[in-house]
Amino acid sequence: MRSVELFVGAGGLAMGISNAGFRHVGLYEWDRYACDTIRFNKERNVGPVRDWPIYQLDVRSVDFTQYRGIELLAGGPPCQPFSLGGKHRGREDHRNMFPEMIRAVREIQPKVVLIENVKGLLRESFAKYFEYILLQICYPEIVPKENEDWTDHLSRLEQQHTKGRYHGLSYRVVFRLLNAADYGVPQKRERVFIVGFRSDLNIEWSFPNPTHSFDALLYDQWVTGEYWERHRVAKKHRPDIPDKLKKRIESLRMGLRLIQGAPWVTVRDAISGLPDPESEQDCGVPNHRFNPGARVYPGHTGSPLDEPAKTLKAGDHGVPGGENMLVKPDGTVRYFTVRESARLQTFPDEYVFSGSWTESMRQLGNAVPVRLAHFITKDIRTRLEWSVADAGKAV
Structure with missing residues (x-):
């Protein structure tokens, strides 16, 4: 089954999708540092990454009709417009790429759409715009008219949705706020996932239960x-x-x-087997270098060793103060190394991040945990396969 992904970042969602058995035919990311990481791992012949067709482009310049009819379109549009730690400008933020994601849905007409974004998208202040996003995915061919305000477009979409009769391209859309820790990720990371199955497939689906x-x-x-x-x-x-x-x-x-279910996976579980980066600074483990300067701030006290980590954060200009830290048994703190952070995001140890500590941590803070992405898309793939099998029996 084929897939296309937009806003790939460092490749967490893409790796989970590959692990679920999809074959990427197009991966798009504009950030050169994230692309450098993917290209570096392609050169190292790492797992599924070796075959990834990565394009360092602005998605606004891409004609997506070349991918018409693929099975899966996925992406995590930039989260900063809706992040709790961002400037909260929402639809008015120039980084709001939901319109491009919806254009891709309209041009590709995939069987399934998968979108990931931050918990902040569900805030009351964004509620109306979130409804707007969902209804545009439901009816991607009902596009804004020239000079039409988005609220007027929303009204037309609501009228169509309540009418209940529509013969154009449409999707059955559901969403859910998921905590990655509930699916075996050693991190308390809450993210919104939106999934839409093309209506003509008549597929019933729900998010898989926590494990x-x-x-x-x-x-x-x-x-x-x-x-x-x-x-x-x-x-x-x-x-x-x-x-x-x-x-x-x-x-x-x-x-x-x-x-x-099984026990939540803790920081101790995740980083077990890695040498202490403070005492063994030349241990030979890629990305496992100690970075000094960690300090506790009010409300930012680091992650306990025997729980899933707190959410890894990226920040606009590096790791925010008091974030991405480990609380050691003696109560002192230190920053997670890049390798430890990669384990908290369930990247395999063979996947190496290029660039500085700050840049690598930014990529990791923006990534989708590989294990969570795999779990969701594996369930999607299974449901698509059942649909094909059912169609064959009907014939």
Whole structure:
């Protein structure tokens, strides 16, 4: 099955899609540093990356009709216009590329559309524009008229949607806010995913259920103790049970809470096996170099070792103060190395980031976790395959 992706960045979503069995026929990214990372890994003959057709272009210059009829169109339009840490300009931000994403839907007419973006897109201040995005994906051929205000275009889309009869290109669209930790990613990263199946396929689909849970982690740590045994942490070195979790843990111990799925994956799980970058600065592991200067700020205190990490952040001009840090057992903090951050985003160790620490961390902070992307697109691919099989039986 073929796929096209826009706004590829460092390739997290693209790698997850490749791992799910899709074959990329076009990958578009304008940022040269992100493209350098992908090209560097292509040269190193890394996994599926070796065959990626990466184009360093502004998507506004691309004629997407060349990809008409592919199975999957994916992308994560720049999140800064809607990010909680951004300037919150939304549709008025020059980086708002949702119009180009929707143009690609209209010109390609893929079987499935997959879009990822930040949690901030769901804020009340963007609610009306978010509805506008969804309805444009539902009816990509109902385009704005010349000089038509977007709110007037929204009204026309709403009228069509409530009418219920439409014979043009349309999609059945759903969205959900997902926490990457619930799918085995060692990071509490909440992102909005929008999925649309082309209406003529008559496919029913819903987001796959979570595979991991916080309760399972608490049970593993504080009821059975298997977590500490697995990491060979002696009892005298184990932290105390947090007071705010004691009642919850007691309920787990007594079987009063239902445990679902595997334990959340923690920072300790993710970086296990990597040498300490402070004491072994020439360890030979790519991207695993210590970067000094980490400091705690009010509200920004780093990620505990025995939980999934806090959300990795990019920032417009490098890593924001107090972010992307590890809290060590003695309470001090240090920055995550690029390799540790790549593990938190579930990139394979063979995937190397080119450029400075600041630039590599920016790419990682903007990336989609590979494991989460794989999990969602694998489910999409399975549903498409079922659809083809059902169509064959009907014939």
